[in-house]
Amino acid sequence: MLTMRCSTIRLATCAVALFLGGLPSVRAQSQQPAQPAAPASNAAPPSKADLCYSGYGLQPQEKISICTDAIQSGGLTGIPLALAYYSRATASAAVGDQKSAQSDYKQSLRLFTDVIRVSAPSAPILFQRGLIYHTMGDADQAIVDYSDAIRLAPNETYAYVNRGIVLYTKKDNNEGAIADFNSAIKLNRCEVSAWINRGLVYKRKGNLDQAISDFTTAIGCLPANPSPVRPANEIPPGTQLNAAYLQGVQTATQLADAYYQRGLAYLDKAGKDPKQSIPVLDKAIADFTTAIRFNPTAAAHYVGRASAYMYKEEFKPAIADFTDAIRLAPGDEYTYLHRGIAYHSVNEPDNAIADYSEAHRINPLDVNPLVNRGIVYYSKKGQYDLAINDFTDALKINPKEVNALINRGISWREKGDPDKAIADFSEALRLGLLTGDVLQFGSKDPEAVRHWAQVANARYQRGTAYMAKGEYDLALADFNESIRLNPTEARVFVSRGGVYLIRQDYKRAIADLDEGIRLDPAYAFAFFQRGFAYHALNEPDHAYADYTKSIELDPKYITSYLNRGIIEYTRRGDYDAAVADFTAALKLGPDNINALMHRGVAYAAAGEFDKGLADLNRAIELSPEFAKAYYYRGVVYSLRGSVDRALTDFSAAIRLDPKAPEAYLNRAAIYAQLGQHDKAIADLDEVIKLVPTAAGAYYNRGYSYFAKGQYEKAIADYSEAIKFNPNLAVAYNNRCLTRAVVGHDLRDAIADCDEALKLQPTSLDARDTRAFIYLKLGEFAKAVSEYDLSLQVEPNRARALYGRGLAKLKGGDKSGGDADMAAATKLSPSIAEDFTKFGIN
Known part of the structure; x- marks a missing residue:
């Protein structure tokens, strides 16, 4: 018995879009605001205000504390006080306290504005206020202040640099920004901030080589x-x-x-x-x-x-670096989000969930932490309801979030609700195809490539949901389209191969699985599936090799051990290896009924019936309604010769599963052994109803009809067996014999025996039957020659000795004939009756 699981099981937990978002917004390097003069080297230690202004080397919380002390000291007024508020605001923003940061920015802005109102026009002061507007997001007012600063001090670089930063970061004016940076560089060839920011603009435009060149120039300055x-x-x-x-x-x-x-x-x-x-x-x-x-x-x-x-x-060094970043700036959502991804990738789901939760707390309007946390819930923890809640919350924030739809669909599918899964996948496809009207398929633009890969994934996921519902035509249509859109995904080929396996289209299945393995040579399940296909095609060596590779890549996959063990005891006769594989499967799953059943049969085949029955008894104890367990115990009892117990178990298997042909087939074999051919024929009729192409059932029914003397029915059944299995040598042999017994179509009978010997050259039964026909045809020399060949292999073969004796006797060799017939009768006293029954005296 082959064991196969649905090809979607392995794929259902494939998380979608873990890497969401790029690096944090690139930090444009602004010119720093002017600060009160630092103390001279021989002055007293720096004051709280000095530390607040400089801030170098301080953690954000330390800076907040120092600036708060400076502000509350009462010793600062005007611009010094404004700078203290500004410094505290930047520290508050670094720890995610945007409310406090905005309050301090506004206070700093008010103080600068008060100074500007009562002072002569000053480029540095206007620049400082522009920087605050810039930081608060008021790009237009920042540009006004920077432009006034340039007008008042056209030979200074700092206002050009910061105006350029506002132009490209807030107004999307890359060319205007480059012009400002060029102006700064023209004034000072080593204006580092201008080189760095111009490099950032070129990077933004996709000119990475020019960007790298600008950054390198900055380093050289x-x-x-x-x-x-x-x-x-x-x-x-x-x-x-x-x-x-x-x-x-x-x-x-x-x-x-x-x-x-x-x-x-x-x-x-x-x-x-x-x-x-x-x-x-x-x-x-x-x-x-x-x-x-x-x-x-x-x-x-x-x-x-x-x-x-x-x-x-x-991922381990990545986690260490993200942890250092969090220590330095604990309020950054991006860092928690991506450390969560790293933890997810090293299979630390609890740490991943904690990080995604913190990222969501910092920025509750970002869907990415919710989507990724949901992925962990369903793929690592099996908590589908929590996952569905996260994806639903993400969709409340952004109803067009395709990743949330796809992953919610996966969660519904794995929870056993394929209809809801299909609804989500279909909506994801609708949204994806709407976007596809803008992003041309086949374009090498990274955004277009990502988009169509996402559409392909939605097709794939919906295909797996259709597969779970048994709607294989729809599944194939989705897999075909997914492959057309993105032919580089191994899992899609493997899943389509899974549909072909279910449909028993093994050649196509192997072609798809070959491609899946080519794309991902470490895909253990693809090797298992291909092994199953080869197994079904009766190519045990290929199947054995694939199961072995699957075990090598995934030593914890029980079914690979099971199917390899089945090949070892059914095709290779290596019972010890089979027992070892089934034992390995039982170590992984101690109550695995299939492993117990097959190990029981392997033990019995090796003659260890007590061990075999112990395993099968345990399987029945674990699952008393499992028909297969009774069937296999019946097989073991048959091997042991306990016919009554075998009949009881086969009957129990039929009662529990009336559509299991193998139980009818084996019970029929016992009935035939007991000479109860009517019961055997009734069981074989059931097998043929269930499996109309079952060559073995036709052959066995032909055997029972022959035993009942219903030779024409026997010939008809042997002919059907040959039609469905042209390589079944025993069917040719038995049709040959039956035709010989009937006494007509003897030349056709000879042809049948010839075909039987062609398929099975060592078959003594076929050779004896052909000799028997020559005996009937009166071609006694040929009959003697055929019987001689049988007796060379088995000298005490009673049937061949008696037949050769008759052929010699009828050919005129009375003494030789009498001697052979006497030797045969000594070996089998009723042998003469067998020949008489078939019309030879």
Whole structure:
């Protein structure tokens, strides 16, 4: 018996779209606002205000505390107080406290505006206010202030740089931004922030080589090995935050940022050329590592390196980097989201859920944490209701979120509701095809490629739902379309092959499974499915090889052990190997009934009946309504010779499953052995009703008809057996014998015996039958020759001795004939009656 599971089981838990979203919004490098002069090197230690303004090396919470103390001290007014509010606002934003950040930005803005109203026009002060507008998202007012600053100080670079940043980040004006950065570079060939930001614009435009060139120029403009930025707790006691120190920190920060941005550009470049991705990703990792070395306080640098590790599927170092980033900036949704993905990928579902939940808390309007958490719930925890709730919440935020629809559909399907699954997949397809009107199929644009891959996935998932409903034509239609849209997905070929397996179209199944294995040589289930197809096609060696490969790739898949064990004891006669495979299956599933049943039969086939019956008794104890267990125990009792018990078990199997042909077939065999041919024929009639092409049933019924003397019916059944299995040698032999007994069509009978010997050259029965026909035809010399060949193999074969004796006697060799017939009668006293019954005296 072959055991096959539906090809969708393995695929049902394939999570969709784990990598959602890109890296965090690229941080444009602005010129820093002017700050009060730092204390001279021989001055007293820096004040709280000095630490608040500089902020270098401080954690956001430390900076919030220091700035709060400075603000509440009462010693700051005007611009110094405005800068303190601004510094505290940036720290609050870094920990995700947007409400406090906005309040402080507004307070800083009010203070700057008060100064501007009562002071002479000042480019630095206008620039500072523009920076606050910029940070708060008021792009138009920021541009006004930056433009006024440029008008007042046309030879200074800082306002050009920041206006360019607003133009490309807020107004989508890439060319205007490049013009501003060019103006800054024209004023100062080593204006680092202009080079970095121009590189960002080129990166945004897709010109990655030019972007990398600009970042490299920025790196070349800076000292090669400045002192790294130190966290506050690592600054040596007594260090003065004087102008030289702060300039050194700014230099290290800029250099680190240039390496970081170049690392991001390499990361994008790796995504555009997968064949060259590893060396390019290594360049990205090297740049992020350098950025971390010069500024280990910037969370983004760790996130960048973690993202490169993610692309390389090196999830453990990615998790370590994301963890460092969270330590530095605990309020960033992106970092939690992607650390969750990394935990998901290393099969740590609880940690993944915790991270997705935190990402959702930080930004409850982002669907990605909900979608990914839902994927973990159904694919790792089997908690379909929780998954469906998450996908439904995501769809409330964005009713057009295709990933949520697809994954909710998977959850419905795995929960056993294929109709709801099909509804979700169909809606996903409708939305996908609407977008497809804009994104041309076949385009190499990355967005178009991702879109059509998503549409193909929706087709695939709906196909698996149709497959679960048994609607195979609809499943095939979806799989065909999925393959047309994306012919690189191994699982779709394997699933379509699964449909062909169910339809017993094994050749097509193998073709699809071959392609699935070519696309994914480590796809264990594809090897199992192909092994099943070869098994069904009676190609046991190919099947055995595929089951073995499946076990090698997935040592925990029970059914591969089962089917390989079946081949070992049914086709190879290797009972010890079969028992070993069934035992391995039982270690994985101690109460696996199929493993118990087949090990029981393998033990019995090896002559260990007690062990075999113990296994089968245990199977029946575990599942007393399982017909197969009774059937196989009946087989063991048959092998043992316990005919009555075998009959009882076969009858029990038929009662529990009246449509199981093998139980009727085996009960009929016992009835035939007992000479109860009418009962045998009745059971075989049932087999033929259930399986009209069952060659073995026709053959066995022909045997019983022959035993009853109903020779014409026997010949008809043997002919049907041959029609359905032209390689069934015993059917040719028995038709040959029956024709010989009837006494007509003897030449046809000879042809049947010839075919039997052609298929089975060592068959003594066929040779004896052919000799018997020659005896009937009066061709005694040929009869003697045929019997001689049988007796060379088996000298004490009574039938051949008696037949040769008759042939010799009738051919004139009385002494030789009498001697052979006497020897035969001694071996089988009733042998003469057998020949008389068939018309030979």
